[in-house]
Amino acid sequence: MKERFAVLGAGNGGQVIAAYxxxxxxxxxxxDRFAQVLQPIRDRGGIQLEGLPEAGFAQLDGVYDQVAPxxxxxxxxxxxxxxxxxxxxxxxxxxxxxDGQTVVVCPGATGGAxxxxxxxxxxxxxxxxxxxxxxxxxxxxxxxxxxAVVSGVKDELSLAALPAGDTQAIIDDLADxxxxxxxxxxVLETSxxxxxxxxxxxxxxLNAGRIESGEQFRHYFDGITPAIGDLAEEMDKxxxxxxxxxxxxxLSLRDAYVHYYHVQAEKMSDLCHMxxxxxxxxxxxxxxxxxxxxDVPMGLVPISQLGKAAGVPTPIMDAVITLAGALxxxxxxxxxxxxxxxxxxxxxxxxxxxxx
Amino acid sequence: MKERFAVLGAGNGGQVIAAYxxxxxxxxxxxDRFAQVLQPIRDRGGIQLEGLPEAGFAQLDGVYDQVAPxxxxxxxxxxxxxxxxxxxxxxxxxxxxxDGQTVVVCPGATGGAxxxxxxxxxxxxxxxxxxxxxxxxxxxxxxxxxxAVVSGVKDELSLAALPAGDTQAIIDDLADxxxxxxxxxxVLETSxxxxxxxxxxxxxxLNAGRIESGEQFRHYFDGITPAIGDLAEEMDKxxxxxxxxxxxxxLSLRDAYVHYYHVQAEKMSDLCHMxxxxxxxxxxxxxxxxxxxxDVPMGLVPISQLGKAAGVPTPIMDAVITLAGALxxxxxxxxxxxxxxxxxxxxxxxxxxxxx
Numbered sequence: 001m002k003e004r005f006a007v008l009g010a011g012n013g014g015q016v017i018a019a020y021x022x023x024x025x026x027x028x029x030x031x032d033r034f035a036q037v038l039q040p041i042r043d044r045g046g047i048q049l050e051g052l053p054e055a056g057f058a059q060l061d062g063v064y065d066q067v068a069p070x071x072x073x074x075x076x077x078x079x080x081x082x083x084x085x086x087x088x089x090x091x092x093x094x095x096x097x098x099d100g101q102t103v104v105v106c107p108g109a110t111g112g113a114x115x116x117x118x119x120x121x122x123x124x125x126x127x128x129x130x131x132x133x134x135x136x137x138x139x140x141x142x143x144x145x146x147x148a149v150v151s152g153v154k155d156e157l158s159l160a161a162l163p164a165g166d167t168q169a170i171i172d173d174l175a176d177x178x179x180x181x182x183x184x185x186x187v188l189e190t191s192x193x194x195x196x197x198x199x200x201x202x203x204x205x206l207n208a209g210r211i212e213s214g215e216q217f218r219h220y221f222d223g224i225t226p227a228i229g230d231l232a233e234e235m236d237k238x239x240x241x242x243x244x245x246x247x248x249x250x251l252s253l254r255d256a257y258v259h260y261y262h263v264q265a266e267k268m269s270d271l272c273h274m275x276x277x278x279x280x281x282x283x284x285x286x287x288x289x290x291x292x293x294x295d296v297p298m299g300l301v302p303i304s305q306l307g308k309a310a311g312v313p314t315p316i317m318d319a320v321i322t323l324a325g326a327l328x329x330x331x332x333x334x335x336x337x338x339x340x341x342x343x344x345x346x347x348x349x350x351x352x353x354x355x356x
Numbered sequence: 357m358k359e360r361f362a363v364l365g366a367g368n369g370g371q372v373i374a375a376y377x378x379x380x381x382x383x384x385x386x387x388d389r390f391a392q393v394l395q396p397i398r399d400r401g402g403i404q405l406e407g408l409p410e411a412g413f414a415q416l417d418g419v420y421d422q423v424a425p426x427x428x429x430x431x432x433x434x435x436x437x438x439x440x441x442x443x444x445x446x447x448x449x450x451x452x453x454x455d456g457q458t459v460v461v462c463p464g465a466t467g468g469a470x471x472x473x474x475x476x477x478x479x480x481x482x483x484x485x486x487x488x489x490x491x492x493x494x495x496x497x498x499x500x501x502x503x504a505v506v507s508g509v510k511d512e513l514s515l516a517a518l519p520a521g522d523t524q525a526i527i528d529d530l531a532d533x534x535x536x537x538x539x540x541x542x543v544l545e546t547s548x549x550x551x552x553x554x555x556x557x558x559x560x561x562l563n564a565g566r567i568e569s570g571e572q573f574r575h576y577f578d579g580i581t582p583a584i585g586d587l588a589e590e591m592d593k594x595x596x597x598x599x600x601x602x603x604x605x606x607l608s609l610r611d612a613y614v615h616y617y618h619v620q621a622e623k624m625s626d627l628c629h630m631x632x633x634x635x636x637x638x639x640x641x642x643x644x645x646x647x648x649x650x651d652v653p654m655g656l657v658p659i660s661q662l663g664k665a666a667g668v669p670t671p672i673m674d675a676v677i678t679l680a681g682a683l684x685x686x687x688x689x690x691x692x693x694x695x696x697x698x699x700x701x702x703x704x705x706x707x708x709x710x711x712x
Binding site: 203205206207208209210212213215217222223224225226227228230231234287315316318319320322323326327328329 | 568671
């Protein structure tokens with residue numbers, strides 16, 4: 001059981017985790033890079049939590065726009081940030097980690113823990129810390145003006161440490177606050193179980209004209225048409241095949257819908273439409289939303305690269321990476337999570353698996 | 357000057373060419389594979405031509421649903437068909453060509469003449485015929501119930517023979533009816549000057565959700581948004597670069613708009629919107645329209661393949677080929693005009709240029 005937590009990131013997810021942990025009686029500090037994001041929380045002196053049994057006001061033990069004071073003395077550090085902010089925060093952490101701390105990248109997107117480790121190694125960080133990632137967020141939530149409203153809680157979330165030998169100890173440490181954590185084989189499993197890579201970039205790309213025209217439409221319900229759903233399922237086979245090449249039995253998108261949302265349909269598009277919480281989500285208003293600039297470079301790129309390293313072709317993913325990048329005038333092949341960025345370039349499949 | 361013409365294909369373009377040539381006093385036969393397409397023309401005994409100085413009724417000298425009787429005795433054979441019908445018609449022609457005939461593939465899409473020659477060679481056809489292709493159609497026109505209405509005529513159209521040594525003789529032979537023909541260096545020039553490859557598949561792909569949702573919108577005006585226009589221009593650079601690798605100065609899409617439509621703008625999307633005839637064209641109602649199933653396999657695939665053969669990367673084209681194919685559940689990389697299908701696989705750049 002741990003008592004002192006730091007939460008890095010004051011977005012929807014970070015605010016809920018911070019408030020929830022505080023309401024569970026923990027000591028909690030909160031960090032965000034942008035002081036204006038923290039201002040409403042500072043003004044209010046904490047966060048009002050809604051939608052959980054632990055609802056109520058959470059007065060935090062510190063609100064910081066610097067990493068170092070936020071994590072000083074913390075036993076567990078939750079990183080709850082868009083994946084494109086991971087590299088920055090990992091760099092900041094490198095200088096102030098303390099022996100015995102545990103860092104939970106929540107979620108890691110694809111390759112989060114590997115990227116943290118690579119950045120710490122490169123910075124010569126020698127602190128003895130545990131590092132892990134989850135495959136998704138605990139909550140569906142929206143936070144505004146220091147009021148965080150939870151609309152859904154995952155009743156199962158997988159976690160893997162790097163190295164995997166630490167996984168069970170971390171799960172045990174967090175069991176009092178997050179009993180829904182289950183162990184994944186290794187960080188490749190949590191990383192490849194990133195469903196956003198399948199349901200985010202492709203539909204945005206194939207609805208680009210609509211988005212840029214200012215049309216308002218529902219991302220899943222209107223954006224994932226039958227042919228786009230079928231294509232997403234084809235792309236998903238590439239993700240599952242990459243997992244298989246590393247000895248992992250990755251849940252397909254179809255099976256994930258059946259497993260998590262208890263829906264059944266022949267067409268992938270129907271499955272996407274049948275989950276009420278998803279169906280009402282609106283499409284982004286701009287092309288370079290997180291559905292592209294997070295899920296392509298920190299999702300599809302590392303999956304494609306892991307595929308190449310294992311001899312598994314990923315032609316549909318590769319096409320999406322190239323086109324989505326060209327559409328928003330960025331080269332995700334260069335700036336994304338390459339094997340170099342993850343510190344695993346040049347390793348054989350066996351060497352990589354041993355490292356995990 | 358030639359007097360006996362056959363027109364293969366009774367679509368919009370074919371009906372206008374047949375009627376026009378007849379109105380110019382030539383002997384003209386018309387072929388289409390589908391008898392029901394010919395029925396209105398047979399019922400009427402010919403085609404009513406509108407929108408040209410030669411307007412009036414054109415009583416044809418034969419209307420056939422077989423190639424052989426249509427081309428028997430013809431001096432010039434115009435092939436005015438979607439590119440995906442070229443292989444079939446080339447095969448039919450192989451058995452009934454006569455020495456001295458000229459075949460004009462109008463337009464050739466990308467690689468039309470090469471494909472005809474490859475199919476004839478494979479079929480062992482030994483007739484001494486001239487073969488050429490144009491880079492576009494003569495007319496913008498619509499034909500219905502044996503009434504063909506012309507809304508625009510190109511005042512310049514390039515033509516190349518295979519081999520190029522025949523180009524000028526063919527242009528001279530056709531000068532009385534089509535004085536706007538100008539010589540291209542070779543069939544790579546006419547083939548690479550296929551603008552449809554740039555303005556058709558990409559906007560369809562990036563508006564796929566809209567199309568499949570049944571939304572009615574204008575292909576150029578609504579479908580080519582600023583970012584899609586910029587991306588089309590990026591893809592166009594690949595086409596121009598492939599031409600350059602073969603010593604050709606290919607007109608860019610931007611320069612083509614300036615040259616043909618006398619418009620000027622900074623954004624590619626604005627150029628696409630500024631040509632009234634284009635701006636009002638509606639997007640296709642289905643994903644597997646000619647804008648995909650013709651322009652990808654008979655346009656982008658051969659350009660990409662020619663690029664690979666010359667060491668010119670075409671990443672955006674390649675992504676469009678893969679994604680558009682997967683979207684309509686076809687593998688255009690296999691069924692498209694590969695270098696094998698064009699009879700030029702394994703040739704060095706120099707060997708290829710010599711063959712042209």
